[in-house]
Amino acid sequence: MRLLLLAACSHHAASSPGDAAGSDAASGARAVKVMIVDMSPIEGTPITTALGLTDKVMTNGLTLDCNSDDVCEVVTQMGYANAAASVTALAYSSAVDLSHAYIVIAGIAGIDPAQGTLGTAAWARYAVDIGYANELDAREMPSGWPYGYFAIGGTTPSDPPTGDYRGTFQLDERFLQAALRLTRDVQLTDSQTAATARMAYPSAPANQPPIVTQCDVVSSDTWFAGTALTQRARDWMKLATNGAGTYCTSAQEDNATLEVLTRAAAAGRVDFTRVALLRTASDFSAPYPNQTDSDALLGALAEGGLGPSTQNLAKTLAPLVQAIVTDWSDWQTGVPAS
Amino acid sequence: MRLAAPRQGLPWVVALAALTAIAAAPDAPTGPLAVKALVIAPTTAELQPWIAHYGLTQAIAIPGLSPGAPALQCNGDGVCAVATGAGKANAAASIAALAFTGQLDLSATYFVIAELARIDPSVGTIDSAVWVNDLVDAGIAWEIDARTLPAGWNTGYLGIGATDPTTPPPIPFGTEHYAIDPALVAKAVALSSASTLEDGSAAQAYRALYGSGAAIGAPSVRQGATASSDTTWHGALLGQRAHDWVGVIAGSGATYATMQQNDNATLAALTAASNAGKLDAKRAVVLHAAWAFDRPHPGQTAYDSLLADPGARASSLDNLVIAGAPLVDDIVANWSAWQSGVPE
Numbered sequence: 007m008r009l010l011l012l013a014a015c016s017h018h019a020a021s022s023p024g025d026a027a028g029s030d031a032a033s034g035a036r037a038v039k040v041m042i043v044d045m046s047p048i049e050g051t052p053i054t055t056a057l058g059l060t061d062k063v064m065t066n067g068l069t070l071d072c073n074s075d076d077v078c079e080v081v082t083q084m085g086y087a088n089a090a091a092s093v094t095a096l097a098y099s100s101a102v103d104l105s106h107a108y109i110v111i112a113g114i115a116g117i118d119p120a121q122g123t124l125g126t127a128a129w130a131r132y133a134v135d136i137g138y139a140n141e142l143d144a145r146e147m148p149s150g151w152p153y154g155y156f157a158i159g160g161t162t163p164s165d166p167p168t169g170d171y172r173g174t175f176q177l178d179e180r181f182l183q184a185a186l187r188l189t190r191d192v193q194l195t196d197s198q199t200a201a202t203a204r205m206a207y208p209s210a211p212a213n214q215p216p217i218v219t220q221c222d223v224v225s226s227d228t229w230f231a232g233t234a235l236t237q238r239a240r241d242w243m244k245l246a247t248n249g250a251g252t253y254c255t256s257a258q259e260d261n262a263t264l265e266v267l268t269r270a271a272a273a274g275r276v277d278f279t280r281v282a283l284l285r286t287a288s289d290f291s292a293p294y295p296n297q298t299d300s301d302a303l304l305g306a307l308a309e310g311g312l313g314p315s316t317q318n319l320a321k322t323l324a325p326l327v328q329a330i331v332t333d334w335s336d337w338q339t340g341v342p343a344s
Numbered sequence: 345m346r347l348a349a350p351r352q353g354l355p356w357v358v359a360l361a362a363l364t365a366i367a368a369a370p371d372a373p374t375g376p377l378a379v380k381a382l383v384i385a386p387t388t389a390e391l392q393p394w395i396a397h398y399g400l401t402q403a404i405a406i407p408g409l410s411p412g413a414p415a416l417q418c419n420g421d422g423v424c425a426v427a428t429g430a431g432k433a434n435a436a437a438s439i440a441a442l443a444f445t446g447q448l449d450l451s452a453t454y455f456v457i458a459e460l461a462r463i464d465p466s467v468g469t470i471d472s473a474v475w476v477n478d479l480v481d482a483g484i485a486w487e488i489d490a491r492t493l494p495a496g497w498n499t500g501y502l503g504i505g506a507t508d509p510t511t512p513p514p515i516p517f518g519t520e521h522y523a524i525d526p527a528l529v530a531k532a533v534a535l536s537s538a539s540t541l542e543d544g545s546a547a548q549a550y551r552a553l554y555g556s557g558a559a560i561g562a563p564s565v566r567q568g569a570t571a572s573s574d575t576t577w578h579g580a581l582l583g584q585r586a587h588d589w590v591g592v593i594a595g596s597g598a599t600y601a602t603m604q605q606n607d608n609a610t611l612a613a614l615t616a617a618s619n620a621g622k623l624d625a626k627r628a629v630v631l632h633a634a635w636a637f638d639r640p641h642p643g644q645t646a647y648d649s650l651l652a653d654p655g656a657r658a659s660s661l662d663n664l665v666i667a668g669a670p671l672v673d674d675i676v677a678n679w680s681a682w683q684s685g686v687p688e
Contacts, residue, residue, distance in 0.1 A: 066444055067620030085484050086432040086574070087519045087612035094408060094440030095616060137483060137574035138431050138605075143581035144490040144500070146646040153489060158576060161651070170412060171431060227432065227483035228575060229504055234489035258484075262433035266408075269437060273407035299488040300497070304507060 035103040040327050042079040043111045045259050048316055050081045056320040065101035075331040085227050089259035090266050097270035108280045108330050111263055114315040115255035117287035119207050124200040124311030125216030127322040129185050130223040130283040132251035135173035135261040136242045137226030153238040166245040174246045175264040178279040180341045185282050188326045190218045195317040199310025206294040221254030223285050225261040232299030236292040255285040288315035376449040380422035381672045384457045386606045388413050391427040393665045398423045408441025421676050431574050432609035439610055443617030450623035452683050454675050457610055458664045461602035463634035465559030469551050470656040471543040472563040473667035475532050476570045476630035478598040479522045480590045481608040483573035499585040521593050522611040527686045528629050535670035537565050542662045546655025553641040568601025572608040579646030583639040602632045631668050635660035
């Protein structure tokens, strides 16, 4: 088997990356400068409105929204399966050339109140998969365990995820720092409901107005809330990044999207050093003191964070997108030095 | 799991034949390869029995496949197989790559999704083969830790946007439920029901520990519903939740039988490609070989059960082909009939 695969690999390499799928991309494909990947119309509509993305491009079952600056946006639909399928359809589309595109994954998320608040806009360095795991119901787990999750191939919750599943991605540091530099002074939107809801939390940053920041994202189809599962996300992030990452936002697609982009980069379709990941907080993943886990979860969409989080995606993206298209002669060859 | 070593090495003659095929590949036909039957496995371990059985020695590299299995394996009869990599992200990424990179003609292809799975001991036993009717996503959900449940909840899982675990989720993702074409399932069952499944003494001893019910019966070819999640849950409580959730999503006509990590993502990618006109997702069928149970036997902890080896792994890998090959054989042998749809 390994011999077969090795041989197949070298055959592929010899025929130059991507040319099998990319032969038609060379002729007439739209050379995209900025590709925004979001997961639902709730996220996409404020972005398409703010950036004037009024051109429709239909390709491979997707509808892209673009403008004359070659800024485009796609809605993948929610969850791992949709994200992976849609981003693959996008990456191998002959209608767009993404080989020089800056790709920004942008969506709403839960947030750890120890790291941010409703409306926070966080650029991620690490994206860690927390869904690909073993789970025992906490009422049936071995005594002394903090929660029922542990790594596939592991034996206790303190074992790091290992093996062949690619569960951790690191985003390009140069693009991350440029995104932070260009967006950190953005005045984020807040709502009265969110301002009131966050006051139930006793300390900063949970009870402070939202800002643009850097912290890391965990992904799973399963949207968790509560004290124990938030601690599990914190611990898993540390285990998966050898202590370097900090759990901050929780999403449902990013590792699927990044798996596809990694493969597409290997095929010459995209440049993984031009990928950034922005998540804005719509709800807290952990309760405030004396709030139950179930109340925190059931009330997640009533905290007033949904509106600001979707508005803040567009607000935070705007100066980065503007810089890339305005200074394209600099960005074309790579992220410019500060 | 994804790159678990094959149970046996590839015979050197097969490897040599593969090299020959690859050396000749630059002169391969210019049009897309028309595939009649495509076997979809999560791991190379689950791919290997098909390669051996059908002589799938022609490796066709496809951009966007898993780096651990970057080529489709085919023979000259239009039978191909692919290992997607385990989990939803890998499954959807690989299947979408096959569909959207334009190297294959999948317009009339039958997709045989075949993998190892865990089985509910109240429904069946290890070394059984299950043709799946309904696929329910068990991962797309809200969750709180089960030690903090409010009154009336029996699990920490509930639908996203729902108010309790028994209420259907109000926010559609689109990938929560797929039903396989009943005519295709019926054909697969009819063709394979007389197959003699492999079942060893270790598996026989292990199933006896369950004491009663379907778990201690003889392995069989049967039908059932499956639950998919990247999270490999285990135990009586999460098994009950899977059973209940299948009913919430697919209705009372669906009975939870097996669990695995991939299938709703595979169907999601096939459906996306189908909607884009690349293939017909109605031609997908799902076969599971039960290599383990989803919960412990009496006197065993959930933890010990999850990590136990029931002794049915090797036989289950063989059972994928034993139960699946009659369908693939019929599709290839009677292609003129199958080409336009499932024959009467």
